[in-house]
Amino acid sequence: MANMNIITVRYFASLRERLGRNEEQVEAAGLSCVADVWKRVATEPLPANTLVAINQEYASPGSPVRAGDEVAFFPPVTGG
Amino acid sequence: MAIRVQQDGFDPWRELAAYLDTHALDWAGRYGATAVFIGSLRDFSQGEVVSGMTLEHYPGMTESYLEKISAEARTRWELLDTLVIHRFGPISLGDPIVLVAVWSAHRDSAFAACRYLIDELKTRAPFWKQEATPGGVRWVEENKP
Numbered sequence: 168m169a170n171m172n173i174i175t176v177r178y179f180a181s182l183r184e185r186l187g188r189n190e191e192q193v194e195a196a197g198l199s200c201v202a203d204v205w206k207r208v209a210t211e212p213l214p215a216n217t218l219v220a221i222n223q224e225y226a227s228p229g230s231p232v233r234a235g236d237e238v239a240f241f242p243p244v245t246g247g
Numbered sequence: 248m249a250i251r252v253q254q255d256g257f258d259p260w261r262e263l264a265a266y267l268d269t270h271a272l273d274w275a276g277r278y279g280a281t282a283v284f285i286g287s288l289r290d291f292s293q294g295e296v297v298s299g300m301t302l303e304h305y306p307g308m309t310e311s312y313l314e315k316i317s318a319e320a321r322t323r324w325e326l327l328d329t330l331v332i333h334r335f336g337p338i339s340l341g342d343p344i345v346l347v348a349v350w351s352a353h354r355d356s357a358f359a360a361c362r363y364l365i366d367e368l369k370t371r372a373p374f375w376k377q378e379a380t381p382g383g384v385r386w387v388e389e390n391k392p
Contacts, residue, residue, distance in 0.1 A: 180303050180375035181386040218373075223308035225371070239305065245387040246302065246333065246374025247286050247345050247365060 171234045174198060176208055179241035182217065195234035202228040204238050216243055248321070248329050250313045252304065254336040259285045259346040266330050266348070274327040280354040282361035286345040288338050292387070295380045302344070304335045305373035316367045320349070323363070324356035331364065335374065 173192045183189055186209065193207050201221065205213045205228070219226050220239040232238055249270065263283065271278075288300055317329045330348040338344060347364045351357040369390045376387040 177305075179305055179373065180377070220305075220308060220373075223305070223311055239308070241305070241373060242375065242386070243389055244369075244371060244373050245376045245390050246304070246372045247369035247390065 172196070174204060174232060174234065175237045176204060177237065177239040179239065181242050182214070182240055195232070195236075198232055200228065201226055201230050201232060201238055204232060205240065213240075214242075217241070218243065248314075248317050249331070250310055250317060251332045252306075252309050252313070253332070253334060256334065256339075256342055257332055257346070259283075259332070259343050262330075262332060262346060263348055270328060270330075271350075274350065278327050278350040278352060280351045280357035282349045282351075282354070282357035284345070284347040284361050284365045285343050286365070287343050288340055290340055292378055292380075295378075295382070297340070297378050297380055299340060299379040300338045301377045301379075301384075302335045302338060303375045303377065304333075308373050309333070309335075312372045313368065316364055316371075319367075320360040320363055324351065324360045325353075326351050326356060326360055329360070329364065331368070333368070333372070333374065 172195055174195045175192050177190045178186050198204050201219050218241050221230055222237050290297055313331050320329060327350040332346040334344050347361055349357045349361045377384050378387060
């Protein structure tokens with residue numbers, strides 16, 4: 168059951184290494200969109216090619232976030 | 248329609264035979280076309296020798312994305328079934344990384360849907376390749392077509 172006062176933030180691949188962490192939790196209060204979440208967790212601007220997801224579905228920096236959400240930031244994908 | 252994301256290595260040809268044995272019961276004798284794509288780890292990338300690779304993924308989102316594009320393919324083309332298998336974790340040279348198979352009555356839809364699935368997978372499924380080269384490990388920044 169998700170804690171309803173927090174947003175879980177996850178990072179992958181080169182972005183995970185650069186930030187030095189896989190995952191963290193932030194207070195949801197005051198965060199209205201994905202870009203707000205990034206400002207809370209990082210000092211650098213969101214790198215231009217970064218992809219974002221909310222609850223494991225693609226989203227954009229302007230997409231709204233709510234308490235209980237899982238927000239992910241990751242570089243361009245290279246599977247296959 | 249089946250999706251598998253797994254760390255273990257696999258033999259795509261055995262997987263295809265096994266899938267036909269277990270899943271084709273409903274559509275045996277109805278497919279005229281099988282289109283298959285297999286991606287394997289080759290020994291060069293961007294002008295450098297590659298000796299191995301590690302694939303990271305986003306557990307959960309990977310599976311749901313592959314489910315989504317498989318369902319989308321079945322709305323765009325008349326397909327009997329699809330199978331997608333993709334590995335993560337450490338991969339050795341020559342190992343298969345991905346298998347996409349599509350069964351259809353006719354080749355046009357089989358080819359088109361197979362192409363669609365591998366292209367969507369490569370551009371949007373949350374996997375990341377880290378290659379081992381003589382200069383050390385490096386993240387692959389973008390996929391080549």
